[in-house]
Amino acid sequence: MVAKTERKVFYFGNGVAEGHELGKELLGGKGFGLHVMTHLGIPVPPGFTISTEECTAFMHKGAISEAVQSEARAALARVESAVGAKFGDHENPLLLSVRSGARASMPGMMDTVLNLGLNDQTAQALAKKSGSERFSLDAYRRFITMFANVVMGIEREPFEHFLSEARYKSGARDDATIPAEQLREVVARGKEYFQKRTGKPFPQDPWEQLWESIGAVFHSWNNDRAKVYRKTYAIPDHWGTACNVQAMVFGNVGDDCATGVCFTRDPSNGERRFFGEYLPNAQGEDVVAGIRTPLKITARDARAAGADSSLESAMPECFGELVAMQEKLEKHFHDMQDIEFTIQHGKLWLLQCRNGKRTMRAAVRIAVDMVSEGLIDKSDAVLRVEAGRLSELFLPRLDATDAKEAEKKGLFLAHGLPASPGYAAGEIVFTADEADRMANQGRAVILVRRETSPEDIHGMKAAKGILTATGGLTSHAAVVARGMGKCCIAGCSSLTVDYANETLTVHRASDTVVLKKGDKITLDGTAGRLYRGELPVSAAATDDHFEQVLQWADEVRTLGVRANADTPTDARNAKRFGAQGVGLCRTEHMFFEADRIAAVREMILADSEATRRRALEKILPMQQQDFEGIFTELAGLPVTIRLLDPPLHEFLPEHEEDLRALAKDMGVAFEVLSRRNEALREFNPMLGHRGCRLAITFPEIYEVQARAIAQACVSCQKAGVAVLPEVMIPLVGARTELAALRTLVEKTMDAVFESAGVRVAYLVGTMIELPRACVVADQIAEVADFFSFGTNDLTQTTWGLSRDDAGRFLPAYVEKQMIPGDPFASLDTVGVGALMRMAVAKGRGTKSKLKIGICGEHGGDPASIAFCAEIGLDYVSCSPFRVPTARLAAAQAALGRKGSETN
């Protein structure tokens, strides 16, 4: 779309648009919209666009080039002739607006200067021409304020103060009724203040005003709020903004004037109805300021709101034109439009059109409706819905209005990582046991921990939500919470958790809030925001439109989508959300159930193989039962079961008193238990005795797990349930490890099948989660039926970065642009991705049809899914609640979209 051109300035006006085919890259969103509207014959105040290329050049040179100035002068001459007024003229002055407009919408982030061209002379001319000195002075004082603020960086408050004083002195009801005399003083004081602050008089030369304002607009690309916005929405810094210079029109020069905003469809629910609000006799900024209550545009909406007047009834001719134009624009852009308009003396002007922001609910509905209407096809519909936000549809969340209200009341406490989306409110508890106990009494609780550990699982289950002070997006709390579909804020670093005194201290900029056990808090897991008290929740649910979009997604995607599911309940959720199997069943999670942990601890503390086997035999029927449950829920679908992975000490109690109790229960001396516990402790457990290393030292652990799987297969198959088990060995770094354990698993399972007289086909494969596994993937593939990337661990080792500790510096890293984003949230495709690519190439070099998937947390992240599709994986696996997201992202990847850009 970008035609590389020498020209930097493009004229539009009176049906002629030089840039209607140049696109947003060069003209910015706003500029391109103006050119297209002009080209479509829609009335747009004439003007010209200075391209984004000049913004980039300006940033380097610090000045607008002579060439561009000369192009702009020529374009402005065309504007003058189209409007029939002259810039800086003392009789019939042309006034201009100067606005930014980047490629992506960045609402309110950058600067605008209105009424440019006014000075002491032209203001008098405007008064004469408009017949209203008040209007002219009001425009002039607005211009002075904006110019001072935008161009000179002077805060607005003193200027607002002059106005307030004028209103007070004159006894006017509102700004609009301040008489001209007082406004004249406001203008005078404004100019005086300007000189005091800048040491120069307010510029009277319109050309000086223009060049300074254009420069300021370009500069505003790098103001702080624009930079923050870009970081939040991943907009590249090098894009730059275009600058639109346009003839002013006024909605505030009489009762035949108005200004408003409208949408071609309802942006909150997606309903197909023209919808909007306006204010008669007002400027655009008055609508935004919210001082006057806007009126409805359609008569229907007005009636529904119990109001008499609407644009439809008050200005039927303009209304008719507006309806026609919005239809034309939606048809042209094939998307819902957000339109700004002004009516000046009964003449309708469109000032902006763009694809309208919308809720997820509306996005889905509009996409589906537009397919029925023939406006877009199914692929467009699939691409229109932002995969990363899809879960908003089926998770309860805080209403934006309620959240704002709460903030006003000072209830907002802290910001953390949005670890698991959703909403939760309840009483603070500090221990898993307490959470369990209170939940059993029917109370809603929030489990607050510095960080959770596997010991806390029962408490996390019992709680409505989880809040931690440390840990990142893939910390234990975050991963488990997402797996449970439970709201969680992690790494909330302004909190201090004091277990001993059972208090939660929140260090806010302004004050310190101490909360205690039983106090109520509310978590917004979607935004990572914590509130005091119990805020209301807005329920949400999926609908037919949602199912329709996912069905279309399934039609186009080639990447399979499985779910990570550790229990039959997880498996049921996975099925409900459309998973095509289980990509990761973590057997250790089964070990933490209250009735099992005792046997598990016996196993760990065993001092001989025989004792260990005895304990394992107790665990076997429990595991078997779980596997049967999962197989049954997902009958006929593949289920990947990962054998025991974490270091054994994770299963032991953390505190001395718990250890003492355990010793008593087990009839073992505390000292013995304590010594064993000590011996199991590791300096860097992530890099320790875990995964397949456990089974190399204690083969009986995997042997018993393999038997449990095989026995579950037998009993399911006998019950008529088709099983497709895939046994996965974790943390393999060398072919030898997998070869040895594969033999063990096969020997064990085959023996069970033989003695039961049953034939069950099964696969044995491995996680690829160490850099070494990627490097020697060709060798490992010799003994693997499948690979599954464990990208959490692979990211940790490739970066040498523990996900549990990264919270301490990763935010600063992102802030300082050391890395583009949290590599645990979205795959580091350059580093980790290169190793994955290598593993795929080497693995398939050995076995061309090798099945390869991913079961790390990245399996639910749209950008990561796009990468997985690109490198040729067969499937992704993610938390059940992220399965719809993955299905959609997979379809978008198939349709060629990289990442999850918003439309």
Next chain:
Amino acid sequence: MVAKTERKVFYFGNGVAEGHELGKELLGGKGFGLHVMTHLGIPVPPGFTISTEECTAFMHKGAISEAVQSEARAALARVESAVGAKFGDHENPLLLSVRSGARASMPGMMDTVLNLGLNDQTAQALAKKSGSERFSLDAYRRFITMFANVVMGIEREPFEHFLSEARYKSGARDDATIPAEQLREVVARGKEYFQKRTGKPFPQDPWEQLWESIGAVFHSWNNDRAKVYRKTYAIPDHWGTACNVQAMVFGNVGDDCATGVCFTRDPSNGERRFFGEYLPNAQGEDVVAGIRTPLKITARDARAAGADSSLESAMPECFGELVAMQEKLEKHFHDMQDIEFTIQHGKLWLLQCRNGKRTMRAAVRIAVDMVSEGLIDKSDAVLRVEAGRLSELFLPRLDATDAKEAEKKGLFLAHGLPASPGYAAGEIVFTADEADRMANQGRAVILVRRETSPEDIHGMKAAKGILTATGGLTSHAAVVARGMGKCCIAGCSSLTVDYANETLTVHRASDTVVLKKGDKITLDGTAGRLYRGELPVSAAATDDHFEQVLQWADEVRTLGVRANADTPTDARNAKRFGAQGVGLCRTEHMFFEADRIAAVREMILADSEATRRRALEKILPMQQQDFEGIFTELAGLPVTIRLLDPPLHEFLPEHEEDLRALAKDMGVAFEVLSRRNEALREFNPMLGHRGCRLAITFPEIYEVQARAIAQACVSCQKAGVAVLPEVMIPLVGARTELAALRTLVEKTMDAVFESAGVRVAYLVGTMIELPRACVVADQIAEVADFFSFGTNDLTQTTWGLSRDDAGRFLPAYVEKQMIPGDPFASLDTVGVGALMRMAVAKGRGTKSKLKIGICGEHGGDPASIAFCAEIGLDYVSCSPFRVPTARLAAAQAALGRKGSETN
């Protein structure tokens, strides 16, 4: 050398040797020696060799092939005709020895059968032929015992018992004087016992005896002690052994008979003199058994030992022949030979020759002498000395005899990892402070810890040696000890260290030994063996031969050798051992000095940049002073200084009481300190907030370090000391990190140079120690002047394996052949090495002359050094005490040797 051939059997005898050009791969060391000797006209009892290929085939089929049997029969016929006797003949029977012989020498590891061919008939014939029934019966009973043991796996003890009883009954002084009558009973009882245990009579068919014995020799390749030996000496399992079948000669059939072993030079000090021992009228095994004291071969040695007789005096003719033959053999093989011989009725036979084992001292001297003698050239000399054992020459160590003695007395306590070579004896202490205190009183102490931490440095310095219960070869204790050239045994897992009660409990197979503070122990760091009490040490020193070999090494090597040196003392050692600069100066080690740690802790606990800066400014002059010291020691040589690397919490005290004391010292509330301490704690410190990540969050740390370096440069340069500083940034994973910190370092250093009016050229580079750094090495190279591989960390992250925790399962891994060896001791060239290769290629792709080195522990390991040379590194850097090893290994690499195979 290996000619792939259909033939598997090769005859030698009477000057004809079919295999004298086939080499050890096919014939094994012993077989090849026999063929070569025969070819050289040296008298060797005729026989034939079955090749190693047949061993491999035998392992698969479990039987000797028909073809080989037929070849063997043909070869045996030639032996019969050469000897003039017939196998199994009842008049003139040929007796055979059947011996293993692998490519590499594995002394005593595999099995031998002698006197084969004897049965009830041939024994009578032998009695008649030799004129001694006693001799014949003794040979028969030896054969029965060996056959039963080697072929049938029956223990030797019952057979020895029959002999003892016979001796007792006959009242004989020793076995050699037991009369025939009693021996006849020994033979009868042996055959009876054989039948009882095997259910079959003792085989009377000589051919059956032969095939069974050959099979047993092949099988012995896989006996347990052979497997252990191969693992220890890295001999591949697939090599297999050859089998030598040879006519028996006897050194025990009269006073004109003898048997002995000799060396062409002195194997203990390398002196050029013929040297050996023998026994008249004896079999080879009698020499080994050590029942009779052997006599000297030369008259000179006999005189020196105060003995009358020598081979020279007793059998001058044979002696003369032997002297001529040993000269011929040394000339032929160009190496010191170890020769076995037997004299039967005045006729000298050589039974074996091989390159003789020797001490390091002898190896060096022999290599140098042989160059002077024109036997080998300098390159050969460089290749002849085993680089990995070089440090034995300049570290004190236990004498082998003393060690054996101690073991006999039950003083051997435990086996651990040989973490740092050398010897140390002293009193047990359990804390670094205690070590310091007692050392100041002039007492020799051994610091015993579960594991050391940087807090223990002063105690490690004070101690004679360090003993830890956990940790691997690159644990803190091991790395620091090697750096200090101090003896250390790490990961001694049969120990329990009880700090509270100040006891060290050693769990031995037989008993449990409890030692307490002040008890004396001795460490053999070279062998990783711990003894009770204080054992004597044998001093050692380098000599001119040593310097000569290293000088030759320096002439051929292309790889530079630097040292890791953290202090001026280290730097002095580095220089002494020939380092060409410092490859790694760890600035954090400077932080632990007693007078600095307070300032360091202040820095860490600072709650603002300003406070942190104040503390850092106190550290600056100390660091500057260190740098000046190091620069001065290594004037004109490059010094690579790594900026702060470890996580900050490593500098904080570990125990509450220490923390309380610190709080008091610093005037900070204990609670505040404790909270900060807690906040700094990490789940996986290796993967945490460390390395350049510290400087991204707290740039002032590196800024102050850079200033200290620059100021040291200025003051040295002004003092006329040439400086070549290379500033190294650790733990870089992305180009952005290095780019930002490079800018910081340059800005800081340039400012110092400018204000001092001094020009100092310096480099800024990075460690490559994360897999990601390898993957994006092309990008990182854009902003790096050099790379230095940190292979300790790179191995940790590539394998996902913490060196501190690996001790728990790595031994089992090696044992079960999951990995070829400890990847922290010798580079995993397949996995880690592949990433290094990638980094070199990518880095040099960006900058073709990029300087690349290695500063991980592998820089001192010969096999790893060979790999570094292969992938084109510029230099290796290692502990000062390993510098000679590295120089030699680098030369060997240049001469094309892979790894550190012994010759």
